[in-house]
Amino acid sequence: MTSIGNRIDETISLLTELIVSRPRAVVIVFLLGTALFAAGIPLVETETDLGDRYSEGLEVKEAQDAVDEEFGGPFTTDSETTQLIHDGSDVLTQEALLHVLHLLERINDRPDLRMESAHGPATMVAQALDPAAETPAEQRRAVDRATDTEIRQAVKEVSASREFSMLVSEDFNRNQASASASITVIKHDVPSGFDDEDMDGILTTINTLAEDEPADLRAFGSGLVDSELEDVISDSFVMVMPVVVALLLGFLAIAYRDPFDLALGLIALLMTIVWTFGFLGYAGIPFGQEMIIVPVLLLAVGVDFGIHIINRYREEKVSGCDPVPAMRTSINQLSIAFSIVTATAMFGFGANLFSDLEPMREMGLTAAVGIVFAFVIFAGFLPAVKLRADRLRTRYGVPEFNSTPIASEESSLGRLLAVSATVGKRAPVILVIILLIFGAGMGAYGTGVETTFEQEDFLPPEDEAWYGEHVPEPFAPGEYTATETLNLLEDRFVTDQDQSVTIYVEGPFEEDHALEALARPDNDPPSTFAVGSDEQVESQSIVTVIRSHAAQDPEFAALIDRNDRNDNGIPDRNLDLIYDELFASSAGPEARQYLADDRRAAQIEYTIEAGTTVDEIAADGADHADSFRYAATATGTPLIYNAITDILFVSSIQGMVLALILSTVFLVIIYAVLEQRPGIGLINVFPIGIAIASLLGTMRLLDMPLNAVTGLLLSFAIGLGIDYSVHFTHRFVDEYNDQPETLSAVTTTLSRTGGALTGSMLTTSIGTGALTLAITPVLGDFGILIALSVFYSFAASVVALPPALFLWDRVVASDATGIERVTALLHR
Known part of the structure; x- marks a missing residue:
């Protein structure tokens, strides 16, 4: 383990020396890379077909496509x-x-x-x-x-x-x-x-x-919906990004307090976005509405990296170091922390690669690649360009405006953050138990969060937000009517399929027993299927069309009677002749709604009892489909959306658990390799577990469901939130190695690194919170929740890490004392 750690340190030292010794060459290489990725941006295409993207590969969706193709009705657009x-x-x-x-x-x-x-x-x-x-x-x-x-x-x-x-x-x-x-x-x-x-x-x-x-x-028509879905992407982007940038500028100005450092940080952020969008173009990944959150996430991570590298450099310079040694120390100390943050963020974002939904996989891949780009740019380009800028400022006599760190032990912010160290030292066991109980309670409450998937989530609401009419040109959104029209169709027409289900049946329907086999399952329908006054299930099929036409056409009725051997009104021979007569009659158009021209497929539409939930419809529809002799599948828009919501919930929980497990294993291994202290890795995960549990509980409390965008939140929150605990614990280990006194190490960590993290938290949470201004509700909810997750992660790190570290110190000390006693006893 020690040799591996030494090799890692040597590699970082070599890369650091390259950056500080040849900053100009490093800057040129990064600018060339930016030009290369910029060429890929025009290749990015927008994607608006939500249904196909989220339902691709689902059996229920394939059945619905077959129904639409074979039996397109008046609402099949x-x-x-x-x-x-x-x-x-x-x-x-x-x-x-x-x-x-x-x-x-x-x-x-x-x-x-x-x-x-x-x-x-x-x-x-x-x-x-x-x-x-x-x-x-x-x-x-x-x-x-x-x-x-x-x-x-x-x-x-x-x-x-x-x-x-x-x-x-x-x-x-x-x-x-x-x-x-x-x-x-x-x-x-x-x-x-x-x-x-x-x-x-x-x-x-x-x-x-x-x-x-x-x-x-x-x-x-569907073209209008697709057009508005595409327009809302650009309008949301145009509305949100200027606000995000303005907020970032404001907080970064406070954090950097130097216009040159601010400009360098913004250039690095812009490069990160360019690299990521260029990757999208080259990889052929479409830019759907959910992709709007990617640049916001990358800005959040980039801001954190930038503040830390500049703040740490200033700490060294204030202590009397020259620029090159100061930057060398900063890179050496922060590279490990940045690497750990990047790896854990990749686990958080990349956990979505195992989702069954293609958009979630694409989001996970894009965010994971983007975080790597952010690490490379802020750990390589920003230090190099900072050194070059400082040399030029010295050469031309440009003064420094304010180069002090954000916080120190003597500052008000530093003293405020250090309070948790004093409290944590007095009763670490009690505090850890209280935090565990709180986290478990919030997590248990949050398991009841609702899961939904609706096309309307991605469309602008029918009533424009109060701030929309005050947005000046060219940032003002366009006029949207799709939601209003969809609501009219749902409220006024028999298009609300929530109370109906379609069974798509495939088979040779010219066989004598075909229609009998089609009707027989209706003799024992599920409890949720509506039953009429005649004790028969309320359905529409080729069988009901035959009976209806026979009641109106005596000649056709006679044909049915001649070919109905058991006198139940369903013919059981010469079906090809009966179909020919039916299709040639006035009932032909209606018959084609339920039986394909090649007589190889049929659909049956069932009415569902009022008040039945979509989950019940899906379950009973699947059970009823299994009772058919031929291959049958229950389908319909509600069932498709129900299948997607089930996968969304599973993917969200699966991504969260996978991200936590991978992050925990990685942190335990990396701290065992680098510091021979695997317990620190477990402590890293303690605050993020509390933060995620609190986030789930908040989602349920605020009635914010898991959907196509917020479903990404749990694993993404781990990827973003663990950043805070990693920076805290990594700085603690550095301080503890210099002077193994826990209170002093924790206090220094909270007052110094805590100051940088406070600036990062405020910038990130308010910046991502600007997504609430997006035109669509789903992005607004995501903005609120991601801002809360960042705040929870920061607060949990400040509150939960000190008692956990003091408790860790007690365990380490007790182990050391026990070893000393055993050694002394053996010596005697």
């Missing part, structure tokens, strides 16, 4: 479809229908909008009035010529179809033929190579045309 939403007091009056049809006519007259067809309540009513009306102009004339009575009768006629009920709001009243909202689906005929940007242009143009109509009409 893709790059070739636009939803025209009409909102009003009654959208089924003659005047309201004419507004929609007039807009469709204008859209159809524009070749650049590529309208192939339109289908909605207005077109259905028009064709009920005049079956020959095919174009929007003909349909508008049909509605215009009709009387109010004829309009109401036509509405009642078309309202019998399930498709109509999905295109009008839930408050549709059949007797009065009224509804407060409707959806018209416009299909576009687009050529190959037509991308999302082109589709977004069509959507924008339709909305511009809609503004001319005397009605509340708006165009909506």
